[in-house]
Amino acid sequence: MRRREGIGTSHDQPQEGAQEMSIRPKEIPETTENWAEADFKGRSKSIVTLMRGYTLVMDEPKHLGGSGEGPSPMDYQVTSLASCTAVMLERCAKDAKLEIGSLKVKSAITYSPRGIAGQEGYQSHPTEAHSEIWLEIDATEAQIEALKAEYSRRCPVYNLYKAGGCAMRETWRVNE
Numbered sequence: 156m157r158r159r160e161g162i163g164t165s166h167d168q169p170q171e172g173a174q175e176m177s178i179r180p181k182e183i184p185e186t187t188e189n190w191a192e193a194d195f196k197g198r199s200k201s202i203v204t205l206m207r208g209y210t211l212v213m214d215e216p217k218h219l220g221g222s223g224e225g226p227s228p229m230d231y232q233v234t235s236l237a238s239c240t241a242v243m244l245e246r247c248a249k250d251a252k253l254e255i256g257s258l259k260v261k262s263a264i265t266y267s268p269r270g271i272a273g274q275e276g277y278q279s280h281p282t283e284a285h286s287e288i289w290l291e292i293d294a295t296e297a298q299i300e301a302l303k304a305e306y307s308r309r310c311p312v313y314n315l316y317k318a319g320g321c322a323m324r325e326t327w328r329v330n331e
Contacts, residue, residue: 284323
């Protein structure tokens with residue numbers, strides 16, 4: 156993924172001399188927008204430009220008619236779940252004043268290629284998602300349970316899957 160010059164928003168770049176700090180609730184906008192533009196190149200391949208200026212290749216595997224030059228849309232879906240889980244766990248831990256020693260997330264989704272192909276009786280969206288989460292953290296059992304609850308309440312990708320009827324499963328490996 157590379158970043159295109161000249162595209163992005165002013166809040167993407169830290170101000171000179173700025174220090175990392177938490178955003179106070181009154182500074183958080185009520186809503187925001189994000190966008191992606193897909194430039195179709197044929198054979199299931201698109202070059203996608205994101206609002207913040209990043210570009211990426213999205214493609215299907217050769218056996219599905221693509222050129223295999225990049226991840227598929229479903230690959231990006233499962234990538235979003237794994238990475239958003241990690242980001243939101245880190246944010247929730249920070250808000251709870253907990254320090255994560257290490258964190259790794261492996262996510263998998265189950266979906267029907269038959270549904271995507273348009274066959275009756277099959278769903279085109281993921282029907283099950285499973286995340287295995289390895290977390291090293293200095294916290295009590297109650298703090299860990301509160302962290303899990305806060306993450307599942309706040310993670311936008313987790314909640315998008317859940318709202319779509321996807322069965323969400325997690326295996327937590329805490330301090331193992």
